Amino acid sequence: MIKIFVTGGTFDKDYDEKNGRLFFKETHMSEILALGRSKVEVDIETLMMIDSLDMADKDRKTIVDNCISTDGDQIIITHGTDTMTKTAAEIGRRKLSKTIVITGAMIPYKFGTSDGLFNIASALAYVQTLPAGVYIAMNGRVFEYDRVRKNRDTGIFEEV
Amino acid sequence: MIKIFVTGGTFDKDYDEKNGRLFFKETHMSEILALGRSKVEVDIETLMMIDSLDMADKDRKTIVDNCISTDGDQIIITHGTDTMTKTAAEIGRRKLSKTIVITGAMIPYKFGTSDGLFNIASALAYVQTLPAGVYIAMNGRVFEYDRVRKNRDTGIFEEV
Amino acid sequence: MIKIFVTGGTFDKDYDEKNGRLFFKETHMSEILALGRSKVEVDIETLMMIDSLDMADKDRKTIVDNCISTDGDQIIITHGTDTMTKTAAEIGRRKLSKTIVITGAMIPYKFGTSDGLFNIASALAYVQTLPAGVYIAMNGRVFEYDRVRKNRDTGIFEEV
């Protein structure tokens, strides 16, 4: 059983017809897995629904605490890309004996051109095959948490 | 550099407006990787474009020969689901020291409801992390080639 | 209240996972109107679900009879494009004092690249504005039933 913690980020942004802005309603994780016909056993839990630029220390603590307390040793976390590496570092320094893969999207899933489904599918594969550690999976690639950064100009995660 | 061999299958079926039937035109692999914003280096090569029910011994030989002769040791093969395990067995008995992941789709990629992109994304992750061997990646899961079958009733690949 | 008679055609073809062929399950008319957020009052009735090349005289009689017996005077008919003009001619020679718009699609609605939604939306507008008569609405245009043919080479309906 893979635990999936949802924290918001671009990935889950929806369009608010009332005011013409993007907002968070609920996660699209279940419909993504259904579309992909995933038969992997997962347990989806929404910890928060926020833009990762708005993520405070207490939010990161919530994420870390949940990684520690959850039963399984395979965890996926969906997260905004802007501070993804910061959260990864917070989790990483706990040296948990679990495989934790953080992923997200550059374009909201509800947009036709989103990279969200692709990233979830690869995260799901990575979490089942990688040894214990904290990883970031984006653009089909996977990085150890302390050897990656988001290139602000290109929007691409790259090794450091 | 990951080698991607395209062989056809449901995955790449298109709609022929002239006669109202499904047919093969060209692979959608590049557009799938572009949509997923994949930054994984791949080399795509179309070996054939056929329904896997029409795949003859000589076609399987072509696939095996290409797996042997290609330079890299990470290979993805897109393949129709009906005889996927048969081709996997042909490759498997060569005991190549390469990681070879076979995947496909239950619904053509050009259908809005296709599982194709999801499967490609997971295959791309599996091929980068699994040890040498021949695998089938479907529905988010991965199986060793000699421990899986397609359940004809449900259309789902399951362990045997 | 606009009456919508569904007869099948490319428009409503689905993909059968079991045998890899296209088939008819049920019409997608309701989901198209929901996606378009249509607020037009309609009554959808499936008369048959067949390829228009398989449409026999008795099927055309069924369509004509229903056009005559239905209460309203605004009718849309979804129909395969191959024999659309033949059915239109059958209805046309009854000289009904109703506005009847026949439409369809070159690509099944379930394909991402379908013209189906576009054609339904325009048919819905045409049926509300045109005087009594029998029309074919395709490619954003509308034609009187006896002044149009499908160009087999291009797949486009054109005036004659």
Add this chain to the structure above:
Amino acid sequence: MIKIFVTGGTFDKDYDEKNGRLFFKETHMSEILALGRSKVEVDIETLMMIDSLDMADKDRKTIVDNCISTDGDQIIITHGTDTMTKTAAEIGRRKLSKTIVITGAMIPYKFGTSDGLFNIASALAYVQTLPAGVYIAMNGRVFEYDRVRKNRDTGIFEEV
């Protein structure tokens, strides 16, 4: 030849990956017409790319002036829904002998669930069939410009 004036609105909003906000890049009109396989002759001209809440008097003057000066007598205007009726009123009081249909979308076209394509298709049909006048086409329906309002609670245009 139908003139299509693009002014922005929800319809053409894109997602800006750099800052996670919606913005205007260029109109999607051509790709919508291509997807719908429209064979209607149109001339697309972008007058502005703004949210209709930001539309000033001078912007409305630009729209009115262009309606007057353009050669054809069939005009479609894409427009944000919030002040659509205000612009319609500005054009309407000129009593032009042209058929002018204003339309838009509640959800950006680039979202999978957009009503944009549906509205464009119906506007294209309405502009070809309605007599001279100024109209608003939304949700499959069409209204004379001075007999419609947007219901803020439901987001639906309704007759007054």
